[in-house]
Amino acid sequence: MTYKIKSRVWIEIDDKVLLGEGRVRLLNAIEEQGSLSKAAKVLGMSYKKAWTLIDAVNKSAHEPVVISSIGGRDGGGAKLTPYGRSLIVAFEKINKNCWNYLNEQVKSLPMIKYPTE
Amino acid sequence: MTYKIKSRVWIEIDDKVLLGEGRVRLLNAIEEQGSLSKAAKVLGMSYKKAWTLIDAVNKSAHEPVVISSIGGRDGGGAKLTPYGRSLIVAFEKINKNCWNYLNEQVKSLPMIKYPTE
């Protein structure tokens, strides 16, 4: 019987959510797949949900994060902007650090293992 | 135009949520008010929601967190156990530390202020 500490970190801008764990996962998939629909499929997410997420990201950001194109040789696609990539890097760094920090915290808090005897 | 980093921390036990920010707020209100219904009223929360939350806490914890009594001089009430109080202390400490830590993190991450020029 063990306690687990979990955390979620996200970035807001103008009181709107810009980036969270799920959105970053989606952005990474877009980077890999080159398309929103393929990214959604890879993540087992409906296209609509993926589109809604990216729409929210683009609307809250003041600079473009994802640029999409319709039509053309293979139907179109979606690509990250350099700004988008820098956001991912920043988020993942913060997220990882926070996680490491919490792990340390737990060790220094004995009362979280309150006796079960 | 500024970026804000936000975080949520919670404690799980056996893969069920034990304590989060909202639940701790409710537990504190119970401690102050001595009753679940008054605590709910103070927090602008419906009695049902408060009851559901406490029920979830008591079901996931292996030791009692809130002990409630029905009937009696003033109808009954709800009180925290010493274990419940220790949980609150632990959670609030971790939560506060995490918040402070993230604030420090932001300062050391210049890329979060990606140029808007």
Added chain:
DNA sequence: AGGCGTTATATTTGTTTGGAAATAGCGTTT
């Protein structure tokens, strides 16, 4: 012109969530 694969958006349907209200049970007090 028509097919293709994609983005973009609307419509529908179903599921989950949450509030409001109603009801019951309880133990002290009067």
Added chain:
DNA sequence: AAACGCTATTTCCAAACAAATATAACGCCT
């Protein structure tokens, strides 16, 4: 026995959310 104020639980309804489906637009390609 009745009143009181709380906990406990059910029922009903509305709102929020999510999944599925359908449709349109677009631009390259054959």
